[in-house]
Amino acid sequence: MPTHSWSPPPVLLAVDLVILTLRGGELHVLLVERGIEPFAGHQALPGGFLNNASEDIVAAAHRELYEEAGLDAGRLYLEQLGAYGAPGRDPRGRVVSVAYLAIAPGLPEPEPGTDAADADWAPVAAVMCGDLSVAFDHRQIVADGLERARDKLERFPLATAFCPERFTITDLQQVYEAVWGTRLDARNFARKVHALPGFIVAEPSTRRMTRGRPAQLFRAGPNTVLSPPLARPAGSMTHEGDV
Incomplete structure (x- = not known):
């Protein structure tokens, strides 16, 4: 009986990176301008092919x-x-890309190199609404990274890393609004935050406000997980053209 040999189809393996940070109170993603084809001159996520078969992903x-x-x-x-x-x-050709996500405060200005003609921080909102076109399927990858980041703010005290060492509830709320892409009711937000044990710790000093009463200051608490999660309000999920 004849035997049939089978060989797997050729597949190229690549990586892409979704790097998110807050700049000017707005969520930004790192993009590079491609200097080579395909999509030369287009914005894209940083990434590329593995150097060789022995390189770790x-x-x-x-x-x-x-x-x-x-x-x-x-x-x-x-x-x-x-x-x-x-x-x-x-x-x-058939390219499979493994995407990685990082969200961190205080990231520096990028410097383009290799096959990137330029590199810069771009508003996530511009990518998601289509005002800023990106190459390949990178808009979908950004959308998935955004949803993961939003979910992380629900379950972990990541938002405190984007605040000063001593911050107000308003400072914290602004981080959530920037990442979740929605306005939050101040009283309801404060109530939920105070109900989470170990999320924030009150400081004895206050911050003088230009009007009204001094604002209570807080610092990051000891807990590394928010329990229960600080759930997003309905309507702040990722949708087409929405952040």
């Missing part, structure tokens, strides 16, 4: 972030966001 993500934007991934916690491998997502 996480190591490739660190390398690409440094080569294309001059950012040291050693100061970031990169978590795997997902794998993207739909046929036709890349005109060069």
Whole structure:
């Protein structure tokens, strides 16, 4: 009986990075201007192919972030966001990309390198509404990264890292509004925050306001998980063209 040999189809493996930060009270994502085809001159997430068969995927993500934007991934916690491998997502062939996410405060200005003609921070809102076009399926990857970041703010005290060492409830609320993409009722937000044990700790000093009473100051609490989660209000989920 004849035997039929089978060989797997050729697949290229790549990495893409969704790096999020707050700038001027607005959520931004790191984008690079592609200097090569395909999509030369278009904005895209930093990333690229593995150098060789022995390169670790996480190591490739660190390398690409440094080569294309001059950012040291050693100061970031990169978590795997997902794998993207739909046929036709890349005109060069069957390419599967493993995407990584990081969200951190105080990230520096990027410096373009290798095959990136430029690198800069771009408002997530501009990407999500289509005002800023991005290459490949990177808009979907940004959308998935945004949803993961929003979920993380529900379950972890990540927002305090974007506040001063001593902050007000309003400072904290502004971080949630920027990431969740929605206005929050101040009294309801304060009530929920105060009900979460170990989230924030009151400081003895206050911040003098220009009008009204001095504002109570807080610092980050000891807990690393919010229990119960600080749930988003209805309508603040990720939708097409919504942040």
